[in-house]
Amino acid sequence: MSNTEYDVIVVGSGMSGAYAAKEFCEKGYKTLVLERGEMVKHRQYKTEGKAPWQMPFRGDVPEEFKAEQHIQKEVYIYNDYTRHHLINDKDHPYEQKRPFIWYRSATVGGKSLIWGRQSYRWSKLDFESNKLDGNGIDWPVRYEDIEPWYDRVEPFVGISGSYEGLEVLPDGKFLPALPLNVVERDMKKKIEKTFPDRHFIPARVAHLTQPQKQHLELGRVQCQARSECPRGCSFGAYYSSNSAALPAAERTGNMTLVANAQVQEVLYDHASGRATGVAYVDMRSGERKQVSARTVFMCASTLASVQILLNSKSETFPEGIGNRFDVLGRYVMDHCGGGGASGMVPGYLEDYYKGRRPGGVYIPRFRNINSKHGKFERGYGFQCGASRAGWHWAKTGKGIGKAFKEKVSQPGNWYFTMWGFGESLPRYENRIYLHPSKKDKWGMPLLVTDVAYGENESAMVRDMSDTAVEMLEAAGLQNIRRFEGEAPPGGAIHEMGGACMGHSVETSYLNKWNQCHDVKNLFVTDGAAFSSVSCVNPSITFMAFTARAVDYADQQMQQGLI
Numbered sequence: 366m367s368n369t370e371y372d373v374i375v376v377g378s379g380m381s382g383a384y385a386a387k388e389f390c391e392k393g394y395k396t397l398v399l400e401r402g403e404m405v406k407h408r409q410y411k412t413e414g415k416a417p418w419q420m421p422f423r424g425d426v427p428e429e430f431k432a433e434q435h436i437q438k439e440v441y442i443y444n445d446y447t448r449h450h451l452i453n454d455k456d457h458p459y460e461q462k463r464p465f466i467w468y469r470s471a472t473v474g475g476k477s478l479i480w481g482r483q484s485y486r487w488s489k490l491d492f493e494s495n496k497l498d499g500n501g502i503d504w505p506v507r508y509e510d511i512e513p514w515y516d517r518v519e520p521f522v523g524i525s526g527s528y529e530g531l532e533v534l535p536d537g538k539f540l541p542a543l544p545l546n547v548v549e550r551d552m553k554k555k556i557e558k559t560f561p562d563r564h565f566i567p568a569r570v571a572h573l574t575q576p577q578k579q580h581l582e583l584g585r586v587q588c589q590a591r592s593e594c595p596r597g598c599s600f601g602a603y604y605s606s607n608s609a610a611l612p613a614a615e616r617t618g619n620m621t622l623v624a625n626a627q628v629q630e631v632l633y634d635h636a637s638g639r640a641t642g643v644a645y646v647d648m649r650s651g652e653r654k655q656v657s658a659r660t661v662f663m664c665a666s667t668l669a670s671v672q673i674l675l676n677s678k679s680e681t682f683p684e685g686i687g688n689r690f691d692v693l694g695r696y697v698m699d700h701c702g703g704g705g706a707s708g709m710v711p712g713y714l715e716d717y718y719k720g721r722r723p724g725g726v727y728i729p730r731f732r733n734i735n736s737k738h739g740k741f742e743r744g745y746g747f748q749c750g751a752s753r754a755g756w757h758w759a760k761t762g763k764g765i766g767k768a769f770k771e772k773v774s775q776p777g778n779w780y781f782t783m784w785g786f787g788e789s790l791p792r793y794e795n796r797i798y799l800h801p802s803k804k805d806k807w808g809m810p811l812l813v814t815d816v817a818y819g820e821n822e823s824a825m826v827r828d829m830s831d832t833a834v835e836m837l838e839a840a841g842l843q844n845i846r847r848f849e850g851e852a853p854p855g856g857a858i859h860e861m862g863g864a865c866m867g868h869s870v871e872t873s874y875l876n877k878w879n880q881c882h883d884v885k886n887l888f889v890t891d892g893a894a895f896s897s898v899s900c901v902n903p904s905i906t907f908m909a910f911t912a913r914a915v916d917y918a919d920q921q922m923q924q925g926l927i
């Protein structure tokens with residue numbers, strides 16, 4: 366057993382953990398990052414830039430590999446170029462009392478390597494909705510509390526976006542937006558004219574359109590529009606932990622990063638009332654180790670952080686550290702989705718675009734803002750885009766010779782697609798807990814998911830499809846296809862909750878500083894801390910809360926309070 370002293374232990378190196386490490390290291394704290402995944406260093410992305418004919422299966426994945434990743438294989442980025450960035454489901458099982466799709470990363474950098482880069486601020490309404498409609502617990506934080514931390518994180522990440530002045534989707538510190546293409550510009554005019562409450566704006570994505578000094582210093586340069594991002598990008602042109610936060614932490618000389626380290630438990634000392642460190646298993650040797658630190662930051666991702674906390678049992682906390690009132694594992698949420706529509710755009714056959722733009726269009730929430738919808742609470746936004754059908758039909762199409770080659774080289778019709786992402790309600794009964802007897806091969810108790818949507822989400826998803834169809838009709842599209850079928854929780858990969866922030870220890874796990882009510886040197890700053898889910902993609906908000914919590918922990922440590 367080793368016994369090393371650090372100032373801070375950060376569990377997980379994904380979107381939240383790597384940013385916590387950067388902030389602590391830059392403040393001079395000796396920081397240990399423990400990461401379950403394999404080491405992936407920036408610019409050592411093994412499938413980057415490879416053509417299909419350089420891949421053993423031409424980009425497809427044989428069934429035997431899919432069997433080992435029977436959950437991960439469903440995620441839309443899964444293929445032979447990316448599958449090594451996703452976990453092996455056979456080695457990392459969990460139990461679904463009710464269906465929950467748990468997508469997980471297999472590497473240092475976590476899901477930041479494979480994320481979709483859509484980055485939006487939450488609005489005032491998002492932090493007030495729980496109080497206004499009485500679902501879930503009231504956030505102890507409002508937009509004004511987090512605004513300065515968005516201001517801090519966004520320039521480091523590098524987010525391209527347009528300034529729109531919308532209250533429902535606050536503007537941030539942006540790089541120039543990726544432009545709309547010709548079809549999208551025309552659709553914007555038609556949709557905004559027909560529906561004045563709906564705004565059609567360039568997606569805000571974490572891509573460097575105009576790199577700044579702090580990006581260039583880290584070797585990050587302008588996006589080349591190759592759209593092969595989930596393989597990893599040596600240009601560092603999209604934000605990932607690997608390309609940005611981890612190198613920033615590393616250059617301070619204050620970070621120790623240990624990969625293949627499965628953290629199983631936060632250790633607790635009853636006499637001092639403090640977390641003393643963590644216990645982890647070296648996944649290669651199977652050896653169990655303990656490390657100690659003044660402060661512990663949990664950033665292992667929403668469900669995984671809660672799993673570790675539930676497994677951190679002591680005489681004081683037999684149901685998991687800091688969990689005196691059965692709040693840990695409650696209010697687990699994800700965005701609801703599955704609603705939307707697509708259609709063919711007539712014309713524009715002389716219009717082309719160059720490159721593969723890594724962002725499209727966003728239509729911010731327009732339901733339940735100034736008037737009540739009546740059939741459901743909260744709202745949803747659409748991620749959308751217009752593109753021309755390419756040559757992919759030829760993969761299975763028949764043909765040979767000159768005429769066939771010419772046909773393949775011609776782009777097809779334009780299509781426009783809209784996908785809805787909705788705000789599900791926080792529900793006490795939607796929970797995760799540890800299986801009483803089953804463990805994984807490293808001895809970690811399995812997680813059980815018991816989460817489901819209700820009528821509010823079903824009504825919202827139906828409305829997504831209705832409004833998508835009405836907007837496509839208004840824009841004059843043809844062959845409109847309405848999407849049916851609600852995706853199960855986890856499917857949006859925006860899972861949140863389980864260790865929520867709130868006003869009291871009886872109803873919530875964390876206080877307004879992401880600090881455990883009962884254990885003051887224990888913080889949770891990934892999505893587990895969230896008391897509701899908004900309808901926008903959450904990762905930039907995880908980072909903003911992380912930055913704020915690090916600042917607070919720093920002050921507390923300096924004052925000797927933790």
Ligand SMILES: Cc1cc2nc3c(=O)[nH]c(=O)nc-3n(C[C@H](O)[C@H](O)[C@H](O)COP(=O)(O)OP(=O)(O)OC[C@H]3O[C@@H](n4cnc5c(N)ncnc54)[C@H](O)[C@@H]3O)c2cc1C
Binds near residue numbers: 380440891
């Ligand atoms: C395909 C895809 C598209 C997405 N698109 C978007 C998007 O457009 N916008 C957006 O905002 N979000 C998007 N997301 C979600 C986004 O990736 C997550 O919200 C974000 O990565 C969560 O950050 P995190 O730090 O909580 O977790 P992660 O990034 O998953 O990092 C957690 C880390 O902790 C490690 N870990 C887990 N358990 C342990 C343990 N026991 N011990 C040690 N380490 C552990 C994991 O291996 C991982 O590296 C997308 C996700 C996917 C998969």
Ligand code: SF4
Binds near residue numbers: 590599600602
């Ligand atoms: S689109 Fe931009 S960020 Fe993505 S792989 Fe290409 S250069 Fe990198």
